[in-house]
Amino acid sequence: MPKNMGTKKPLAVTLLGVAAAAAPQVGVAQAAPVALAPAKMARIGSVSERYQSYNVEMLEVTGGRFWKPYKDIATLPSNTGGQTGPTTGDTPAGMSADLYQYRPPIDLSNKRLRRLAAALGPAYVRISGTWANTTYFADTDAPPKDPPPGYGGVLTRQQWLGAIAFSNAVDAPIVTSMPDGDGARGSDGVWKPDQARIWLDFTKAHGGKIAAAEYFNEPTLASMGGAPKDYDAAAYGRDHKIFEAFIRKEVPGIKILAPGSVGESTADWGVAHGGYGDMKVLTAADLAAHTRDAHAFSYHHYGAASRRCAAMGHQTSAEQALSEDWLGRTDQTLAYYRSVRDKYMPGKPFWNTETAEAACGGNPWAGTFLDTFRYLDQLGRLARQEVEVVMHNTLVASDYGLLNDQSFEPKPSYWAALLWRQLMGTTVLDAGVPIAQGQHVYAHCLRGVPGGVALLVINNDKARARTISVPTTSLRYTLSAPELQGSRVALNDELLALGPNDGLPQLGGTPTPAGELSFEPASITFLALAHADNPICR
Template structure:
């Protein structure tokens, strides 16, 4: 998401973690009330559809690869070293600090990313719109005119090596800044051609690409001044013709716009240089292989001063907050149906909040949004969901400093191991405080996995099932941290970055109860569900 905003107050962070602890402290809750009951027979759940085997994926920002100015951590007192080349219109550069290039060869990073594979790794973001790909191994110290950063050949080799080592496929976008244009201001493929040729030469592949990152806010994303829908349509058609000629196997995604919705929390239309997606698509941008979009339910507190839509920690488990995922998806699905009917939908970027994430984005409370979002979008036939980011910003799956797992990493790992690519209807409509999703269990023909999310502050939920099952319940740590517990035990890496055992507890009783503010996966490998059986 674009970084065009300023920080309101770091003091909000100081209160965030203790409040998170209070929200999940057993002593703070009232006595549980078992007044929510349901019955589910996993063997009888009907088929909804299927999702891409790399459905659960993630982003690595281009600025992580090249090094440059990125969001300063909350509470950081390190003197900022902003990179003026990355500054955008209206940015308070003091809210950024220089981030050196990420070490994509790091053993822990690769091990933890590989555990989520197969996946797509999207290397993009606003910075990709203005990056210059070095013409030789001797990279320029300064970006040429018309560009704001340099991607070296060594750095790109590192991306390709990372993808191969982690069973990932590369998704990206291309530079569209003034340096890529001819004397008439039209986009030219010279830069893209050199990048693609080098990628092929070293055995790499770009599996899918958007023309540019977030054209809906082109005016603050590196496009030339005065860029409009007509210019986008002209350039997109040039890009598509080039791509189909010189990279025929590469999927063309688009438009990749940023959280447009008529709801008051959507991206405000008054952002300079905004181009609504209907105009992008109508101008010639609808000739795509898959429809892509971005979703953030709000902007982080870093952006409050620029009047971007906000949320609060108190709303993190509310139905209106969780429901924003569906509202954005419905908006873009309608555009897809109008301009590119039949094309699959990908959400190529999203997290708890734009502008680097809120202070609580790394804590367990955001795992409710993350897993609920995966469940909602899979059921809505979205084929791919890319979390922003793997290891940068407050919203990352891994700590940016040492790559240790945050709560959402453990949530991602449980989803990856237990929720397969065949989506079922759990038979329980979404209701306040209780969300249930169902998928076929991977590698267990006939097996079913249920995801049960209980956001109630003090109510237990009781669900009846036939047959035995294996239960995996995620809950918050006792003390404020970015970790999580599985069946009451803290999840931590072992020696040599070894992942802990991810083991379920066998349940045989007719009923299962789900404690307040917990997330549970229930695996039924012996369900014998026809929808999950080989045909």
């Protein structure tokens, strides 16, 4: 890998200023590098201290059948094409059992896992997912061998105590959802809070901290998630009213998030676009009409379905992973849900409670450096648009996890997450640079440094370098990789790896003088400007 990445290669294309053309220009003399003014960057928003958070699937806690590794799938697509009715008790309705493989319960006491999760704190851990909709909490010394009728899985006392202990150890209060399948309903089909009450009372009695909850996970395709067949928005509204009254009366400290929709966008690539087989979409608008009093508007974002779910359509490719179309899908999803929020839940902040490279466990490249661009660009975009919390799916499980699900070794996006946590504060600034190919620049107050500014500069162009002019000294943190679709990542040319006893390396920056800085193709750089002297950041 080249040394001195900021200066080695000649400038091919300049990074244009706000007044210049939106797209990069080649050979245009008047196109000068943009001159950033970090001292004058205006505040445009703020995010939660726990903005960067993550999911641990309920199925990971209980053990069960989750997405099968690609190497073990004989044929793609092997999906059923959307025929309703579960294939097995722990397979979502309409999905082929061939796409899933049993995994034992995750060891949430693992020292490496806890050390790496704690380094991302403070955060939230969302323990939910599709399988949470039909999970039965067994508040008995000896849990049942099989789930009761109407449920697909069993959560034991010891498993949930392990989740509580993990949450407390890594400074990540729990965000969750309620069981909503047939087992949680009366003979009239109406949701009953009995199971939720037992589970939440147990959590409180044993020191658990549940910060927020959705009624159930992804009601967009409700029957896929375990709701009764032909469940509609009116039934959702009836049940959400019961859920909301229960939470406000019996556990008033829990924030209510709603509606938790997924797969809708301003374009037809949305993974729920058109429904799935004979499952019809319950639109966010129809659901949010019943959730006006929730504390925040929650939604999920996936820019595509992974190869596992090829029968669903809505695919993408590794070749598109750095494109403006792909990265811009984050904005298109939020724009869709913003129109719904503004009509039915005006003024409520957004929580993105689940997002990753692609639905159905992620594509084969989701765990490589290639997806780190999406991961960080998404954090940068959403912080500027009233999104208080972003929960990556997942911390561990499947291709899109931040950690390897066998060894808990960090994947490239984990190292990026660690740098975000170290440098990017909660006050969001206007960097003054329009987004275009090769020029994604995001600015926050520098964490822990009064007056300081942190910049995230993403060059998503695989062929050309970019430059910006910075008026003060900085510490530079550049992430790059020998292979875009590789598992190794370097910080300032040094490969990152855990040390003895799983020690995290010191993520130090390279002192960099003021002036024009070059950013290599397909690279990600943080700049810490401790002497920016921005009055908003004091």
